[in-house]
Amino acid sequence: MEDKNKFVKEVAEKKYEYGFTSDIQTEIIEKGLNEDVVRLISSKKEEPEWLLEFRLKAFRYWQTQEQPEWGHLKMPEIDYQAISYYADPTKGNKKDGSKSLDDIDPELMKTFDKLGIPLEERLALSGTAVDAVLDSVSVKTTFKEKLSERGIIFCSISEAVREYPDLVRQYIGSVVPYRDNYFAALNSAVFSDGSFVYIPKGVRCPMELSTYFRINARNTGQFERTLIVCDDGGYVSYLEGCTAPMRDENQLHAAIVEIVVGANAEVKYSTVQNWYPGDAEGKGGVLNLVTKRGHLRGANSKLSWTQVETGSAITWKYPSCILSGENSQAEFYSVAVTNNYQQADTGTKMIHLGRNTRSTIISKGISAGKSQNSYRGLVRVAPSAEGARNYSSCDSLLLGSTCGAHTFPYMDIHNDSAIVEHEATTSKISEEQLFYCNQRGIPTEEAVGLIVNGYAKDVINKLPMEFAVEAQKLLSVSLEGTVG
Amino acid sequence: MLEIKDLHAVINGKEILKGINLTVRPGEIHALMGQNGAGKSTLSNVLVGNPAYEVTQGSVLFNGKDLLAMKPEERAHEGLFLSFQQPVEIPGVSMVNFMRAALNAKRKYQGLEPMNAGDFLKLMREKRKIVELDSKLANRSVNEGFSGGEKKRNEIFQMAMLEPTLSILDETDSGLDVDALRIVAEGFNKLRTPQTSALVITHYQRLLDYLKPDVVHVLLGGRIVKTGGPELALEIENKGFDWIKAETESLQGI
C-alpha cells in the first residue's frame, strides 16, 4: 500500500514532462492555405492524381463552410493562414523516402527515446508494433516484416498510398466523407501522415499495433489520418498516443480516424491523449479537433473505443460507430480529465441501423481548476434497427467549485422494439471517503488520486496493460494541485 | 383431467423435455421431484403456455380440450393456475385492479356479468384471511416490495380468488421459513375440494408432509423415470437422487 502511495505521490508532483522541444532539422513549408499548398503537399508526397483530386474537392468544400460553434466550448480564433501545413523532420539530412534506423536523425531518435517509445525493435518490451509520427511525417514503423508474414499491413498512410493504392482508394473517406464536418474537410484537404492497417480475412493480429503522434515544429498543424480496415473474421487491437512540446501559442491538431469492420471481425481502438494542455494560466496548448468513426459493416462485428483524454487545451471529438451489420456490437469507454483552463467536449454517437445491434457507453468526466468538461452523445435507433439496445452511463466528478461538468445526451428513437437507457450523475468526492483515507494516514492529495483512479477504473481496465499504467499516471499528473 | 402424452419442449434451441407422459385425475395431488435442470419448471411453464418455450412434439389434454392450442389466458380461464417460482413485480398496477381484471376476465369467459365493486372487495377480504395476507399488501402494487414469503402467500391468495381446478405449485416452498410454509400449505389445503387437483414441484419432503400427495414422480433428464406412492418422496428425502439415477442408467443399459 505504502509503495503504491509513494508512486502516486511521485507522479503527482510531475509537471507536463513531455513539454520539451527537439532541435531537429525540419523542412517546413510556407505558412498559409490555398490550392497551391494542397497541390504542394500532394506533390511532396508524390501522390497519384486521384488523391490530389480528393484533396482539392475537400479543400473547395471547406472554403464554403464556417467553423462550427455548437460545442460547449470557447474556441480561440484560429487563423488558418498562420499555420504551416507541412513539416518534415526526416528531410533534414536525407532525400529519399527509405527510413532505416541508421538514416534517422539522432536527435529524432532521442526525441522518441525521451518519450519512452522504442523505435528499435530489440528495445520493444511488450511486442507492440509502433508507427511513430512526428509533425507531418511517419518516421519509423517497427515489426513490419513480422506482421507482413501474416498478410497484415501496418505502415504509414503515405506508404500505403504508394504500395496499396487500391485498398486506400477503396476505403479512404468511406466512413468519414470530407463533407462530414468543417475539420474533416480541412483534414481531407491537407492531411499529412498517419497509419494504415489492413487485417486480412480470418487473421488475428498477434501484437498490439500502436501509433505515437508528436507535434514538434513551431506553428505547424498536425493533420494525421488513420485508416484501419479489418476484414471478415479479423481481429486487431490498436493504440494511439500523443504528446506535444510546451508552446505559448495554440497548436492545431485536426485528425481523422476511419475504421471499417467486416463480418465477425473485431477492432479495439485505444487512445491515451496527452497533448500539451497549455499552462496553468490557459496559455497555449493543443486544439484537438478530431473526427473518429467506425463502420461496423458486417454481421456480428465488434468495435470498441477506449479513450483517456488528459491533454489538449480544447478537445472536440466524438468517436462514433455506425452499426449496420446485424448483431454488431459497439462500445465506448471514456475518461476525460480537465484541469486549469482546459475544455473538453467529447462523447460518442451510436447510430443503430442493423437488427439486434447493441451499444454501450461508459463515460467518466473529471473536472478541476477552471476547466469545463462536457459529455455530448447521440444514440439513434433507425426504423430498420429492430431489437436494438443501448445502455449509457455518464458520470461527472467535480474537484473544486470553479469548474464545470456537463452532460448533453441525445436519444432519437425510431423503432418500437428498441430499449435505450441513459443514466447520469454528477457529484464530488465525498468528504467521508477523504476522511476515511486521512484516518488511515493517506494525505488528501494522494487520497484524491486514489479515489479518482478508482472512479475511472471501469474505463482504465479496458486498456491494454502498459497503456493502463500510463493512463493512471496521467490521471494523477493532470490533477496535480487541485486540492487546496 | 390432465393428460400429457410424449411431450417434448425446447428453450433457446435446447431440448429440455424429452417425452413426458403424465395423467392427473380429479382430486389427485401429484408431486414432481427431481434435481435442478431436470425439467420441472420447464414442464410447468409449457403447461401454462409461456411463449419462451416451444413444444416440438406431443399433446396435452385438459378436461378433454387441447391445452396447447389455447392462449395463456384461456388456459387460466379453463382452470389452470401456476404459482410461480419467482413471481414478477409489476410496479404501478395495484393488486385490487389486477385481481379485478383477472376475475372479471374469467367471469366473462364463463358468460357471467362482471362482479360489482362491493362484492369484489368483500371477496378479496374473505380470501385474504386464508393466507393471512395483510390488507396493506393487497393495496400495494403486484408483488412490488413483497418479501419472498409474502410473494408466495400472494400467489396462494390469487389461487383462492380464481378457484382453479388444477394448480401447479412451482417450488412454492423455496425460501419460506417454517411458519410461512405452514400458512401457505394450510391455505392450500383449505382450498381443496374433491374436484381440484394439483401438481406440486418441490425438492423437499416438508411441503409434502402438509399436502399429502397421492402420486410421486421423479423427473430426470427431461423424462419421468420413476413413479410411486408417498413413500417414494420419503425415500428420496433419505437417500437423495443418485440411486434413482443409477437405477435408470442400469435399466437403460448404460
Added chain:
Amino acid sequence: MNSEQQYIDLFTQCRDMIDRHSAPLLNGQRQKAFEEFCRQGFPSKKVERYKYTDLAEAFAPDFGLNLNRLEIPVNPYEAFKCDVPNLSTSLYFLVNDAFYEKALPAVSLPEGVVVCSLKQAAEFYPELVASRYAHLARVEKDAINALNTMLAQDGLFVYVPDGVVLDRALQIVTILRSDVDLMVNRRVLIVLGKRAEAKILFCDHAANDRQFLTTQVVEVYAAEGAHLELYDLEETHARNRRFSNVYIDQAADSSVTSANITLLGGLTRNRTDVTLSGVRAEVNLYGCVVGDKEQHVDNNTLIDHRAEYGTSNQLYKYVLDDRATGAFAGRILVRENAQHSVSNERNANLCSTKEAHMYTQPMLEIYADDVKCSHGATVGQLDEQALFYMQQRGISREEARMLLKFAFVGEVIDAIALEALRDRLHHLVEKRFRGELSRCAGCRLCPPEL
C-alpha cells in the same frame, strides 16, 4: 418560407386596433417585442431549444385574429362538464384569450385575492402588474415571447397577497371557440405573496373543430415561502396547435409544483422555465403525455439553480402510439454559487408502434461542485414477464398491456398532491387509453373525433 412576414404586416397595419382594445401597460411593451420579433424571426430547427418542433411551419397558415374583441357567443357552462368530482373549485372561464365576466363563482375569495382579466388588472392594480409583466418572459430570449407580447391584448391575472391561503383550488377553463380558423395570444400573470398558498388548475379545451393556434405566455412569481401547485390539462383536438411558455421565478423557501398533462391535442409545445432565485427553493415538474395518431408533443424545460440548497425534481412520461412524435429536452443549470443543490430528472417513454418516434435529451450543466444531480432517460417496451404473469391469471394480453400502460403513466399522476384531481386524471387517462376519450371528457360542445 417566410412565416414571419404576415405577423409583421399584421402588427404594422393593426397596431391601433390592438392598442385600443388593450391596456396601456401591455401596449407599452409592444414596440420592443415587435423589434425583437423582426430581429429574431422564428427560430429554425437548428436552434437547440426548437430542435424538435418546426415553428415556421406551425405559424405559416393564415389564421384569423379577434383583435377587435368581438364577443364570441358561447355559454361556458354548457360547454363545460369537465368538473372534478369531490373537488370544490372556484371556477373561471377564459374564452379564447378573454376573461369571461358573465360567469363568476358564487363563493367569494378571501380578502385581497384578485382573479380577473389581465387588462383590467393593468388598469386597477398597475403597481402589481407593471413591475412584473414581461419581466420573466423576456422578448429577447424567445420568439414566442416576442410574438405573444406584441399581439396579446388580454388574459388572466391572479394575485394572492402575503400570508393568504386559498383553500379552494382555482379552476380556469380555457375554451377555444371560433367560426373561422383562429389564432389566440393569451397572457397570464400569477403573483403569490410571501407565504401565500394557491392551487390552480388550467383545463384547456377546444369547443369546436376549427383550427386553432394558441400562444400562451404565463409568468409566475412565488415570493418567500409561497406555495403553488399549477396543473395544466390539455384535452383539445388534432387541429389545435398550442405553444405555451411558462416562466416561474421562486424566492427563498418557496415551493412550486407544475404539471403538464397532455391527453389530446394536435401540436403541443410546452416550455417551462424555472429560476430558483432564493435559497431552499423547491420545484417539481411533472409531465404526462398520451399521444397517438399524428400528435406531436414537445416538452422543453430549464431549471436554473441560482441559489444555495435548491431542490428540483422532474418526471416526464410518454406513451406514444400510431405515428405520434414525442420530444423531451430537460436542461438543468447549476450556477457557481448554487452549492448544495439537489436535482433529479427522469424521462421514461414507451413507443407502441414502429412509426412512433421519441426524442429525449436530458442536459446537465453544472458549475458548482457540492451538488447532487442525476438524470435518467429510457425508451422501451412493456415488460414481457409481467404481461405473461397477467395472462396466466386470465387477463387478456390486450387488457394486460392496458393495465401496464396505465401503471406506467400512473407514476406521474400519483405525484399530484390534489387527491380529487389525481382520481379524476387516473380516470381520464384510462378512458384515453381505451379510446373512449375521442371527445374531451364530457364537453357537450366538443366535436366528435375528427
